Amino acid sequence: MAFTTENLRTSIVRIKDRIGPIGDEMNALDGRLGDGDLGVTLVNGFRNMSEATEAMPEDLGMALFHAAKAMTAVSGSSFGTLMATALMAAGKNVKGQKEVEWVEVAQLLQSAQDAMIARGGAKLGDKTVLDSLAAIIAEVRDEDSPDALLNKAASAAREARDSFKDKPNKIGRARVYADKSIGLEDPGMAAIVRLLEALHP
Template sequence: MTYFISDDLSLLLQRAADSMTILEAPLNAADRELGDGDTGTMLTRLLRALAGVDIRGISLSEALNTLAFTASASTGSSLGTLISAALFATAQRTKSLTDPLPASDTATLLRSARDAMLELGGSRLNDKTIIDSVDAVAHSIDGLDNWSEITVAAVEAAEAVILQFRGRPCRVGRARIWPEKSRNLDDPGMVAFAALLKAIALADRHGQRNSMPKNCLSEEFR
């Protein structure tokens, strides 16, 4: 069994923030089809703010709570607010879990994040949002206690759920105004979630370039 501590979270956040150098423009372009076109810019600002907080050496619960306040102060976007809610929920949840956190408890944290995001956003599963991605990844890693297996399962699930919802209309946010148009477009939040998971996973491979998930964007961004 492997474990997770605040130092590990700090490293993952740095990798995620670094990956936005490549991901910011494509994510903005994906969002421009259905929204304001600023998902990449918002995530760059948010992740850099989170990566800039020194959470090393403190409990995971304290680290997540600190990050939640930082996220809340750094963005007022709907996606950023959902991320902040997810961080607050996981901070509360880790108070009742062991520290360091066993890898096998990661699915439990994701479900806490999912439920908090659903409550705050007033949405439901199957509305074609990032919450469907969080739910899919939680299911895919349930019972796994090895980080290598968790990473592979999480990336595969995040990419698969995008394809699963392709052809369905978006039911929340600005995109719901154009249900027919949104059927053939991927939700930017789902694309961002998959892209960041893949970027973090690839960061460990020497010489491997971060890239967008396959099948998530038009050919010009692949």
């Protein structure tokens, strides 16, 4: 068993079907530290990616490019841009391949994280989605079971979100709130938790 375009399609549709309450929650959370549009970005982005799934080719890299293009088409937000950047980076790594072993997912996430750092200018420790990815990568490295990988990723994301809650945001609009951001979940980190939870059957 390996990760294929069909897995990508299924994941996108599953999240799209469950994104409504998540979107409302993320809008409220983001409104305390930013523009309050994170939920809108997620809802519109996954709806658009879902509509693009039927046209996704079996080439996994190209399928990820399709997903990135669909996200970019509906979102001008920083989170949407970073998601598209991550999908593009992962796609470049597997272009021409129809499947990727689950044990290689950590490597794809690493390439996505590297691209997001280069694009967004944030660094590890700034209390952003990058810290969630770092925790997930460390936890799922060498994991070859999709179910265990998802469970470990969700657990790592929750731990990262909680461990940074009492730290200040150091970049983006949330940065202007400085110490007021202490005690609040970072919206992007919270979103990663909810999206991973939504992937459970």
